[in-house]
Amino acid sequence: MLDAVVYLVDAYDKERFAESKKELDALLSDDSLATVPFLILGNKIDIPYAASEEELRYRMGLSNFTTGKGKVSLSESNVRPLEVFMCSIVRKMGYGEGFKWMSQYIK
Numbered sequence: 572m573l574d575a576v577v578y579l580v581d582a583y584d585k586e587r588f589a590e591s592k593k594e595l596d597a598l599l600s601d602d603s604l605a606t607v608p609f610l611i612l613g614n615k616i617d618i619p620y621a622a623s624e625e626e627l628r629y630r631m632g633l634s635n636f637t638t639g640k641g642k643v644s645l646s647e648s649n650v651r652p653l654e655v656f657m658c659s660i661v662r663k664m665g666y667g668e669g670f671k672w673m674s675q676y677i678k
């Protein structure tokens with residue numbers, strides 16, 4: 572079984588959000604991934620016109636599904652950990668926080 576899924580979205584390529592949402596939805600509804608933590612990374616925030624975190628969350632249909640940043644214990648619940656972190660891979664920023672968040676849910 573997978574420990575986690577890291578899903579990277581190009582936050583600058585707004586025209587492809589619908590396509591990206593479709594792919595993500597397929598993964599989210601895959602029974603074999605039902606309890607697997609999902610880290611959604613919105614990349615390329617160094618570009619001024621890139622989507623904000625809020626816009627990305629909305630466009631990906633995740634507004635009501637993120638489980639909270641920081642230390643949030645979900646082990647007592649059936650809730651799958653899912654969060655959105657914005658990053659710039661070329662600037663080497665943002666994803667570290669995401670991976671740190673994710674690591675608390677990996678046994």
Ligand SMILES: Nc1nc2c(ncn2[C@@H]2O[C@H](COP(=O)(O)OP(=O)(O)OP(=O)(O)O)[C@@H](O)[C@H]2O)c(=O)[nH]1
Binds near residue numbers: 615616617618659660
């Ligand atoms: N400005 C910026 N450019 C980036 C960043 N990360 C990757 N790129 C650049 O984006 C270009 C295209 O790479 P990707 O977006 O990863 O392309 P891809 O997802 O493999 O291909 P597509 O499916 O066609 O989008 C490359 O030139 C990368 O260097 C980033 O954080 N900021």
